[in-house]
Amino acid sequence: MTDAGARVDAHAVGRRAIVPALVVALYLVVPLAFAGNLHLMSLVVASLTIGGIALAWALLGNLGGLVSFGHAAFFGVGSYASALLVMKAGWPIAAAIVAGGASAALAAVLVLPALRLRGPYFALAVLAYAHIFRIVATEWKSLTNGAGGIGSIPRFPVVLGYDFSGKTGAYWIVLSLVLAFAIVYRRVRYSDYGLALSAMHDSEEATRAVGVNSVLLKAAMLFLSAFMTGVMGAFNAHYIGFLEPDYAFSGLWTMLPIVAAIFGGYRTIAGPLFGAVVVYLVDQLVFKAVMPIGHQIVLGALLGAMILWSPEGLLPALANRLPRAGARPSRDA
Amino acid sequence: MLELVGIDVHFGGIKALDSVSLAVGTSEIVGLVGPNGAGKTTLFNVLSGTVRPRRGTMRFDGADLGAVPPYARARRGLGRTFQIPQPMHTLTVAGNLQVAQRFGGGGVDRRAQAEILELVGLAGKADRDAATGLSLTELKALEVAKALATRPRMLLLDEVLAGLEVQGKRQFTQLLAQIHARYGLAILIIEHDIETIRSLCPRVAVLDFGRLIADGTPAEVFSNPAVVASYTGVPADA
Amino acid sequence: MTELVLQALYSGVLTGSSYALIALGLALVFGTMKIINLAHGELVLLGAYIAYTCESALGVNPLLAIPAAIVVVCIATALTYALVARIGRDRELNSLLLTYGVGVMLTNGALLLWKADIRSTRSAWLQEAFVMGPLYSMRSELLFFVVSVAIIAGLWWWLARTWAGRAVRAVASNREAAKLMGIDPHRVELASFVVAGLLAAFAGVAIYSFGVIQPSLGTSLTIKAFVITVLAGMGSVPGVLVGALLLGITESLTTTFLSSALQELAGMVLFLVVLFALPNGLFGTAWRRRVR
Numbered sequence: 001m002t003d004a005g006a007r008v009d010a011h012a013v014g015r016r017a018i019v020p021a022l023v024v025a026l027y028l029v030v031p032l033a034f035a036g037n038l039h040l041m042s043l044v045v046a047s048l049t050i051g052g053i054a055l056a057w058a059l060l061g062n063l064g065g066l067v068s069f070g071h072a073a074f075f076g077v078g079s080y081a082s083a084l085l086v087m088k089a090g091w092p093i094a095a096a097i098v099a100g101g102a103s104a105a106l107a108a109v110l111v112l113p114a115l116r117l118r119g120p121y122f123a124l125a126v127l128a129y130a131h132i133f134r135i136v137a138t139e140w141k142s143l144t145n146g147a148g149g150i151g152s153i154p155r156f157p158v159v160l161g162y163d164f165s166g167k168t169g170a171y172w173i174v175l176s177l178v179l180a181f182a183i184v185y186r187r188v189r190y191s192d193y194g195l196a197l198s199a200m201h202d203s204e205e206a207t208r209a210v211g212v213n214s215v216l217l218k219a220a221m222l223f224l225s226a227f228m229t230g231v232m233g234a235f236n237a238h239y240i241g242f243l244e245p246d247y248a249f250s251g252l253w254t255m256l257p258i259v260a261a262i263f264g265g266y267r268t269i270a271g272p273l274f275g276a277v278v279v280y281l282v283d284q285l286v287f288k289a290v291m292p293i294g295h296q297i298v299l300g301a302l303l304g305a306m307i308l309w310s311p312e313g314l315l316p317a318l319a320n321r322l323p324r325a326g327a328r329p330s331r332d333a
Numbered sequence: 334m335l336e337l338v339g340i341d342v343h344f345g346g347i348k349a350l351d352s353v354s355l356a357v358g359t360s361e362i363v364g365l366v367g368p369n370g371a372g373k374t375t376l377f378n379v380l381s382g383t384v385r386p387r388r389g390t391m392r393f394d395g396a397d398l399g400a401v402p403p404y405a406r407a408r409r410g411l412g413r414t415f416q417i418p419q420p421m422h423t424l425t426v427a428g429n430l431q432v433a434q435r436f437g438g439g440g441v442d443r444r445a446q447a448e449i450l451e452l453v454g455l456a457g458k459a460d461r462d463a464a465t466g467l468s469l470t471e472l473k474a475l476e477v478a479k480a481l482a483t484r485p486r487m488l489l490l491d492e493v494l495a496g497l498e499v500q501g502k503r504q505f506t507q508l509l510a511q512i513h514a515r516y517g518l519a520i521l522i523i524e525h526d527i528e529t530i531r532s533l534c535p536r537v538a539v540l541d542f543g544r545l546i547a548d549g550t551p552a553e554v555f556s557n558p559a560v561v562a563s564y565t566g567v568p569a570d571a
Numbered sequence: 572m573t574e575l576v577l578q579a580l581y582s583g584v585l586t587g588s589s590y591a592l593i594a595l596g597l598a599l600v601f602g603t604m605k606i607i608n609l610a611h612g613e614l615v616l617l618g619a620y621i622a623y624t625c626e627s628a629l630g631v632n633p634l635l636a637i638p639a640a641i642v643v644v645c646i647a648t649a650l651t652y653a654l655v656a657r658i659g660r661d662r663e664l665n666s667l668l669l670t671y672g673v674g675v676m677l678t679n680g681a682l683l684l685w686k687a688d689i690r691s692t693r694s695a696w697l698q699e700a701f702v703m704g705p706l707y708s709m710r711s712e713l714l715f716f717v718v719s720v721a722i723i724a725g726l727w728w729w730l731a732r733t734w735a736g737r738a739v740r741a742v743a744s745n746r747e748a749a750k751l752m753g754i755d756p757h758r759v760e761l762a763s764f765v766v767a768g769l770l771a772a773f774a775g776v777a778i779y780s781f782g783v784i785q786p787s788l789g790t791s792l793t794i795k796a797f798v799i800t801v802l803a804g805m806g807s808v809p810g811v812l813v814g815a816l817l818l819g820i821t822e823s824l825t826t827t828f829l830s831s832a833l834q835e836l837a838g839m840v841l842f843l844v845v846l847f848a849l850p851n852g853l854f855g856t857a858w859r860r861r862v863r
Contacts, residue, residue: 067664069609069671113846120607123667124797125846131794132839139832192435195428199421206419209381210483211407211437251790255675262668294683300675307669308657 026175031168041167043284044277045239048174049232051276052181054257056228058266059185063194064221065201066115069254070126071229073133074104076249078230079237080137080144083153086238093156097234104230105223107133115218127254134249149244153237170239177235178273181228185269188224193217252296256280259299262306265313274315334359334487334519335380340389342375342543349375350386351543357487362513362520364534364551366527368563371540373523374416377489381413382406394486407437412485416492416523418472422464426455426475429463430482437483446482452515453478453508470501474508481512487519488512494526502526506533527555539563574705579823585712586781587819588719592774593792594799594811595726596767601800602743603756603763606666610651612793613677614768618644618775619784620681623690633692633780634714640772647677648768652761674789681786691783698781711780715773722773723812726766730808739763791835798842817841 034040053071060066082100085091091099107129114125137144144150155165156173163169188194196212204214233253237243257276264275279299287295310317335357342350350372357363365373378384380391382403391398393411401409421429430446450456453474461467467475473493480488490509494502506529513520524530530537530551537554539547541563547554554560597611608614618640625636651673658665692698697711730736741749742759750756778784778792799818803810818838825837 067667069667110843120663120667121801124607124609124794125801127790128794128798128839128842131791132836132843135833135836135839139836192431192441195424196432196436198423199428199432202423203419203421205383206415206421206479207432207436208404209407209413209415209419210433210479211404212432213402213404213436255671258668258671291683293686294679294681297676297679297683300672300677300679303672303675304654304669307665307672308654311659311661311665 023179027172031171035168038167041171043281045167045170045174046284047277047280048171048178048273049236049239050253050256050260050280051273052174052178052232052235053229053253054260054264054272054276055178055181055185055269056225056232057257058261058269058272059188059228060221060225061261062267063189063197064218064225065197066218066222067123068126068225069123069258070128070130071225071257072249072251072253073126073130074107074226074229075233075236075253076130076133076137076245077107078104078233079243079248080150080233081230082234083150083237083243084143086154087150093154093238097231097238100234100237101227101231104233105227107230108222108226111222111226112219115215115222130249130251130254134245137245137249144245147245149242149247151242153241153243155241156238170235174232174235174239177231182269182273184224189269193220197221255296255299256283259303262303262311263314265316267312268316271313271315275313278315334361334394335521336390336392338390340376340379340391341387342372342379342384343387349543350379353389353540353543353545355538355545355548357519357521359486359519360513360517361536362522362534364530364537365521365523365540366525366530366537367540370542371563372543373540374491375543376540377413377491377523380406380411380489407433407483407485408439410484410486411489412437412480412483412487413489414476414480414491414493416495418469418476420463420467420472420475420479422462424463425459426450426461426463426467426478427459429475429479433479433482434484439484449478449481452511453481469496470505473497473505477508477512481516485518487521490520490522490524492523492525494524494529502529509533531555575827576824578706579827580820581706582708582712583820583823584816585708585716585819586823587816588716588723589774589777590795590799590818591723591812591815592719592770592777594796594803594815595723595808596770596774597793597796598800598803598808598811599739599763599767599770603739604655604666604760606655606663607670607797608651608655608764608767609667609670609793610674610677610789611670611767611771611796612791613674613681613789614644614647614651614771615775615778615792616681616784616786616789617647617677618772619779619788620685620690620775621772622692622776622779623685623784626692626694632694633697633776637773637776640776641769644772644775645765645768648764648771649761652764656757656760674793678786678789681789685786687786689783689785690779692780694780709781711777715777715780718773719777722770726770727808729766735762795838798838801842802845 030044034044053075057068057071060068078100081103082096085096085099086093111126111129114122117125138147140146156169157164164173196207197217200207200212200214200217207214233248256279257272260276260279261272262275263279264273265271283295283299287298291297306314335355337353337355340350340353341348353376365376367373375384379386380398382401393409398406398409421432424432427446430449431441434441434446450459455471455474455478458467458471463475477493494505497505509520509522510533522534534551536549537551538545539554539560546559546563547557593611593615597608600606600608621640621643622633622636625631625639626633651670654669654673655666658669692711697709699710701708701710701713730740738749738754738759739762741752741754742756746756795818799811799814802814802817818841821837821841822834826834
């Protein structure tokens with residue numbers, strides 16, 4: 001799979017027209033369409049939150065070559081950091097959210113020694129970290145109020161006359177964050193760093209011989225992924241307004257993004273996002289209705305099935321069967 | 334340019350390199366020969382940083398090389414090719430040079446990339462996939478091009494000619510001479526082909542069982558009885 | 572004071588013996604297939620829930636549930652192996668994702684079938700105190716310690732003395748060479764999965780007998796098994812035993828002198844210490860590090 005800087009994106013032509021239209025639709029049409037249905041809107045917001053984590057997870061996998069089973073760690077750290085900064089140190093929410101991301105990136109520093117471990121070991125090491133942070137959050141009562149959790153976390157403020165604490169406001173915020181992440185991901189991927197990163201996985205010796213500091217680049221991807229996930233956690237804290245260790249560090253914040261990213265096609269940038277929306281909405285609207293408890297068993301089965309039969313994701317496989325978006329004009333047009 | 338003094342390398346109980354001292358001047362071409370297993374590639378691995386010497390010092394361009402991590406040695410001006418070509422095969426030819434320039438050469442320069450490709454004979458092939466689109470000769474050319482892209486002041490060439498037929502070897506030897514003339518860099522070249530060594534290298538060093546047993550002009554070295562013995566297996570004093 | 576320490580050591584060794592069963596199962600599969608079964612903890616949990624079902628539905632002592640647990644868990648592991656063996660490429664990574672998915676299915680399956688409540692044995696006989704001098708334990712703890720020791724000894728004998736066990740060791744040390752000797756790696760892999768399942772079943776019943784279980788325990792057990800293998804250094808069976816005992820002892824010392832809530836954290840800290848300071852574990856070879 002070649003990804004040289006000079007390659008022309010095969011769908012670029014069609015996509016150029018579609019993307020701005022899609023963005024506008026997302027910002028305007030969705031809130032209008034779902035305005036009355038608060039439940040649906042909250043599901044959409046949650047799915048985008050998961051989408052953001054899925055994107056961050058896929059970035060770490062694709063660019064960093066590292067698979068993590070513990071992204072919940074970064075999510076939880078971001079949640080608590082942001083909530084605490086606002087409530088105990090009086091920070092404004094926007095700054096606190098950024099700081100939440102930064103705290104998660106800082107937590108990733110602790111994960112650095114695990115970088116020298118081979119694949120499966122790294123994956124599990126991060127899982128262990130998620131466990132550790134959850135226990136710390138539960139036990140460090142003076143800081144986090146322990147298992148009792150933190151309530152009444154300040155919501156998003158009124159900006160330019162619009163109250164962002166409602167569902168639509170939250171939707172716009174999370175949508176903007178996710179799109180920003182996608183843009184950053186794209187820029188890194190198509191930069192020289194992206195070239196070096198893609199070369200590093202297969203030819204580490206060769207890249208090192210020409211001056212690439214592979215350890216530093218991997219670490220950078222880890223920090224970036226952790227930052228994005230931490231920001232999502234921080235957003236979620238102020239959106240939900242309540243935090244407790246089992247929620248903030250729940251394994252669901254790891255599992256759902258993974259299933260979403262694999263489903264949507266983790267090698268693409270938009271894939272994890274689409275995957276998150278589809279997987280989460282279907283899980284909450286369909287599976288949960290049929291099996292109120294344990295409905296995520298279907299997701300586990302889906303993940304297993306995808307790995308065996310369609311590791312590149314289901315959405316890409318389906319897309320391959322449909323006529324290409326932005327198709328070349330047919331001869332008789 | 335390069336100064337090695339008393340380099341010792343141990344792998345378990347085996348002494349791969351035994352008190353090797355070698356110097357290469359600023360624009361000098363030095364050949365490194367010796368039977369298989371003599372320690373030639375090990376010496377290169379010490380220079381590029383993948384192997385740590387147990388003892389000895391290395392100075393490159395006036396500064397201590399031992400303290401420099403492997404990935405940083407290319408930036409210091411020490412370029413290296415591998416015996417079995419190791420292109421960055423998820424990239425194109427151009428991509429390979431791009432990464433090499435950006436990370437090892439101090440900055441991207443499209444013109445320089447074009448010049449290098451022209452020089453090694455890959456001019457129209459910038460968009461070829463490094464994994465599948467190149468012949469053996471082209472892969473070797475890419476190997477050299479990649480190293481050149483890091484703007485080296487010294488090149489370590491590890492059996493670049495291996496696997497080429499007679500004509501190919503001659504062409505490649507000419508290429509190496511052209512590169513030397515063009516960039517004026519120091520070259521340390523491991524090679525088995527004596528013809529090539531004689532025509533390219535004013536100076537030759539010989540390794541045998543990890544020790545440096547000769548260092549001089551090709552004429553001196555190849556008539557040295559110890560060198561002959563190391564190749565034929567007949568002891569020097571037989 | 573020394574009494575407390577002795578008690579903690581004693582309890583730690585008893586618990587550690589069950590941890591050893593879990594970790595050995597993980598190590599066995601890793602040895603032959605070079606993959607980590609992320610669902611391993613959930614398989615132990617399955618064994619525990621079988622014991623619960625037998626006790627609550629049939630009124631039998633959990634010990635008698637062991638055969639049922641073995642059958643169910645071994646079938647589950649064989650199925651897991653069947654799936655893993657079907658992975659086409661990139662096995663190291665894809666097996667992680669696949670077994671993770673299996674783990675999710677098992678955890679949610681447990682939720683579905685047995686709800687989220689915390690369960691533990693009602694057998695008074697098992698919970699009865701068993702005193703040996705100044706040392707106290709539940710009868711179940713001591714019982715399963717003996718069982719674990721017997722099983723580990725049996726495992727050692729199997730690996731060292733039987734042809735099947737030798738085949739397992741052969742594949743673990745050099746798969747290609749083993750194939751050349753006529754050993755079918757698939758059968759060896761299946762065998763290692765099934766044996767791991769056997770170990771897991773025992774460990775599951777043990778944990779149900781002297782501890783508490785709930786659906787979320789699966790992940791926690793997988794992590795503990797992983798921590799033990801990190802402590803041990805991959806490729807070292809004695810190391811796993813020492814690591815398991817060390818974890819058990821660390822946990823019980825923490826409970827005794829600090830608080831039971833920090834018990835989980837103790838193991839994690841041990842893990843971090845090893846990760847930072849002793850990357851090869853206490854006994855392991857340098858396999859785990861990247862080739863530099």
